Amino acid sequence: MTLKLKQSEFEILRDENKCISCEVCVRQCSNDVHEFDADSSAVSSESLNCVGCHRCEALCPTGAIKVKKRDLEFKENFNWSADQIKNIYRQAESGGVLLTGMGSDRPHTVYWDHLLLNAAQVTNPSIDPLREPMEIKTFIRGKPDSIKIKKSGSGSFKLEGRIPPHLELETPILFSAMSYGSISYNTCKSLAAAASESGTLYNTGEGGLHRKLYEYAGNTIVQVASGRFGVDKEYLSKAAAIEIKIGQGAKPGIGGHLPGEKVTFDISSTRMIPEGTDAISPAPHHDIYSIEDLKQLIFALKEAIDYTKPVGVKVSAVHNIAPIASGIVRAGADFIAIDGFRGGTGAAPQVIRDNVGIPVELALASVDTRLREEGIRHRSSLIVGGSIRSSSDVVKAIALGADAVYIATAALVAMGCHLCQKCYTGKCNWGIATQDPYLTKRLNPEIGIRRLKGLLHAWSLEIKEMLGGAGINAIESLRGNREHLRGINLSERELSILGIKHAGEAW
């Protein structure tokens, strides 16, 4: 008998009066929690391996199963919480870095929840978006410092010179980077097709672009990350924009590691690495040690695509994000993606995810302010991500200065993800973060596409409602308009960083 310190996180309550022993739960659980005993023809559950993904509960035809959080089993201690103790048990046993998935679940301040939006009353009329046109079309691009207009002989005006390439989005929401490898092909396909049908873009992440997804080239942002997986001329040509990934909100300063078992034939050919080998993304780009080096890569990529597409840079929100962003703009990036520290991941060391980086709200406000002060805000668009949970988060982000937002966790949740944070195990019961052929089938792209489109449509409608209520008929008028925001329960310092007034303060 070995000493077992691992404890069940969940309790599985099976109502025997309702259980019909149909074994659906047994077949659906990839963690072997449920078991059918032929002798007694009854199903029983061993909760030790339960991850709380609620797949069994969702598919049980009689509602016999309930997965509940197990009550605190340790003596109450404010300093030594159950999580701290359990982590130490796990670590002492494995001797390794604790891995986790999805965004941080720590109770740090969510600034979106401390921001309130404005509405029009008396002095300016609100607008009904169902009756009046409402513009939420968004452009992602670097704008020139000035434009020259030439008057032609016939009296008409013509723009002189070349306008930089841009992206045109029907809604200010893009699907953030998730690589093929960390998520299944069906998930990638759902994102790609939903983006294409909704007039927005998805991001391939760093894992290359599957050939079958070339048809969505016009709605693809391809990523060039430190591992350079799958990057070649063709990859760059099958995209609407290119993003250089420097960092990820959930794990700033940390590279990636896709274990060899997950590098199947399809993934190996997409990533352009041998089958079964570990796919290691180094922590830094080994050719980028300064803004000047970044500029070289940006222009090398721009050269490769003949200056036809925007090239952006994705960084995670860290302490000095404002000067870093300033450098990135000066290096020639057409857009900057800032990933906040609550941003998701397929696998990250828990200690990094929960302790490194800063919230995206503060990063966004300070970057936008800094770029405006320096007079270079127009040169790059800002896309922010890292836990955008609802349409109100989108509106608040835009009012704080973002051009558009990146969503990834929200998109996965729309497809069934229950945030069990076990993406790194590859056993995703919802068929999202897995390559197991038994599990990947569980996400039918037809359903995935429909649900993602539904989410984008719903959020777009809500954004229009909020704009209309504030008396604005174009999202362009809200962008960086912090007068539409008021803070609540925030300190003087937080308000000054966010650049907003406290609720109750008028002009």
Added chain:
Amino acid sequence: MLEKHGREGRYCLKRIYINEEYCIGCRLCEIYCQVKHSKSKKILKAFKKELPDMISRVLVEEIGCNSFAIQCRHCSDAPCVEACISGAMTKNPNTGVVNCDEEKCVGCWSCIMVCPYGVIKRDLSAKKAASKCDLCFDEEIPVCVKNCPNEALKYLDIKIKKD
């Protein structure tokens, strides 16, 4: 004939199509089919009281990670109709639906032997009749299709092959 086999006053020109790529092998189709063809039509009552007598008319076939749910294909040249000795198995000339009249069925099970898909089963409770998919004629959508969580079964208009 139409009233019996077709959907109230409508021609039944729809069939169940299998999308095996997305069958997740949960067998919920089988469970709901059993309930639909049970006496009580209630899932708990049916499974608690009628279990040994309940037959699913849809079958999930599984090899490794590949699986699909199959039920009567309502073949255009249905061999079961040819083989039936009592005239119980008939093909509706208007709708093409193959149906087994359980009153007429004598339980010789010739149909089971000739069915190329193995989707006709013995109905042991009735001791003689053969049990097969009736496309849930009194439902808008067959229950197996309606309850498939991954839309691996679809109820669509008959695909007409063009020569």
